[in-house]
Amino acid sequence: MELIGKYHFVTESYLLDFRGRVTIPMMGNYMLHAASSHAATRGFGFSDMTEKNTAWVLTRLAMEIYRYPVMSEPVTLYTWIDDVGRLFTQRCFQLTDAADVILAYARSIWGAIDIATRRPTMLDIAALGKYIADRPCPIEKPGKIAAIENESFGIPYQVKYSDLDINGHFNSIKYIEHLLDMFDIGFFRNKEVQRFEISYLSEGMYGMPLTLHKQEMLPDEYALAVCCEGKAICRAKVQFAL
Amino acid sequence: MELIGKYHFVTESYLLDFRGRVTIPMMGNYMLHAASSHAATRGFGFSDMTEKNTAWVLTRLAMEIYRYPVMSEPVTLYTWIDDVGRLFTQRCFQLTDAADVILAYARSIWGAIDIATRRPTMLDIAALGKYIADRPCPIEKPGKIAAIENESFGIPYQVKYSDLDINGHFNSIKYIEHLLDMFDIGFFRNKEVQRFEISYLSEGMYGMPLTLHKQEMLPDEYALAVCCEGKAICRAKVQFAL
Numbered sequence A, B: 001m002e003l004i005g006k007y008h009f010v011t012e013s014y015l016l017d018f019r020g021r022v023t024i025p026m027m028g029n030y031m032l033h034a035a036s037s038h039a040a041t042r043g044f045g046f047s048d049m050t051e052k053n054t055a056w057v058l059t060r061l062a063m064e065i066y067r068y069p070v071m072s073e074p075v076t077l078y079t080w081i082d083d084v085g086r087l088f089t090q091r092c093f094q095l096t097d098a099a100d101v102i103l104a105y106a107r108s109i110w111g112a113i114d115i116a117t118r119r120p121t122m123l124d125i126a127a128l129g130k131y132i133a134d135r136p137c138p139i140e141k142p143g144k145i146a147a148i149e150n151e152s153f154g155i156p157y158q159v160k161y162s163d164l165d166i167n168g169h170f171n172s173i174k175y176i177e178h179l180l181d182m183f184d185i186g187f188f189r190n191k192e193v194q195r196f197e198i199s200y201l202s203e204g205m206y207g208m209p210l211t212l213h214k215q216e217m218l219p220d221e222y223a224l225a226v227c228c229e230g231k232a233i234c235r236a237k238v239q240f241a242l
Helices: A024-040 A046-051 A125-129 A172-180 A185-190 B024-040 B046-051 B125-129 B172-180 B185-190
Strands: A005-010 A054-065 A074-084 A088-096 A102-114 A155-158 A192-200 A209-218 A221-228 A231-241 B005-010 B054-065 B074-084 B088-096 B102-114 B155-158 B192-200 B209-218 B221-228 B231-241
Touching: A005 A024, A024 A046, A024 A054, A024 A074, A024 A088, A024 A102, A024 A172, A046 A054, A074 A125, A172 A192, A172 A209, A172 A221, A172 A231, B005 B024, B024 B046, B024 B054, B024 B074, B024 B088, B024 B102, B024 B172, B046 B054, B074 B125, B172 B192, B172 B209, B172 B221, B172 B231
Parallel strands: none
Antiparallel strands: A005 A074, A054 A102, A054 A192, A074 A088, A088 A102, A155 A209, A192 A231, A209 A221, A221 A231, B005 B074, B054 B102, B054 B192, B074 B088, B088 B102, B155 B209, B192 B231, B209 B221, B221 B231
16 A cells, blocks of 8 residues: 555635635645545544544644645645654645646644543554655644734634534534634735644534634734633634735 | 436545534535536536636525435436526436435526626527436425515624635525524434525625524424525525424
């Protein structure tokens, strides 16, 4: 089995944003697809985890986009394991266009939880470790994100049916969608998200009284958060560029 | 070229709802994918329309679901043209599982608009008509939906970045998502949407002060609407079954 997974997508017109470009949440969906396919064909996918009463949990994701795919554009997404530890594994992504030009890189960090207790469980380092690939992913790892929940106004948000994933928790891609929706359309008209980074701290559940937070940290750089009763359950950082 | 298009999908775990089933909006996405692929390979797709300064507009969609696809389930979606008139064409869908058991049927009605004026344009009856297939789609056509905007309380809704499609208008699938999100999670826990029907009346734009409406018409049957300043821009009807 190849170390590196290679997945082809063709962007779909009805899933593009108003500029005719793939959105960050859609890039996230491509990555989840590639990650779950890569894992499933190597014996550590969703079903393999379920058999051991465990589940993968995405804890961090950082992506840097050099060019956004446009309509009906065929793209290739490569994914591989970069590192495996006792509690976390790192998975990288590289998105390229048909001429092999690199469009984006991403780094993700995953942990496993016991389905019943929702507590972290140890990873099978031997099983995962044999798939570690030595391929460059030249972007900064997901880092520390400023806590802004006490200094910013929170927009109330109620978790809805469409926000929930198969585990009954807030879908990780939906967090991204709601956080980016805090920006006025003008941001997307004039600028691009050049780097997006998110850190999932605890599970969002139906009925939680959430608030969405946003604060400018530097010109074109924002810290974001989703909070439940003042405590962040998710933090993110977005950098815009012209 | 075959009259009937046949498209294969495998459901993805991270796109399922909290019950582990494909959602109505996701079924809609499968249908849009099939419709746009079917049209594109027969010379009347998105790009062909753009060349003539026109665009397809989905005006109505009705689906009846007998069984929802579950995790990692391979499904096949058939689509064909049922009828073509001067202003509207009807497209049908049939979703089947791996054992050829029918999971759902859907009927959709499409018109074409001039991109510049946003006014309806005539369809090329000869070009489209040669693809009409004689295949049964035994569900009721999209019909009249009760106007409830004056008798129901409207929940304010602001159009966001993620709601916009490539034309800069409210994405037709996002309407469905927001309308279904008005139902408490308990509905989805205990019942299934058995029939969903939507009628798009006018284009939703960024910045419009919208309201979402819901009213029970019969036991387990609801009329829904998206309104702008009291006028419906979209109406829908949902029927739940045990």
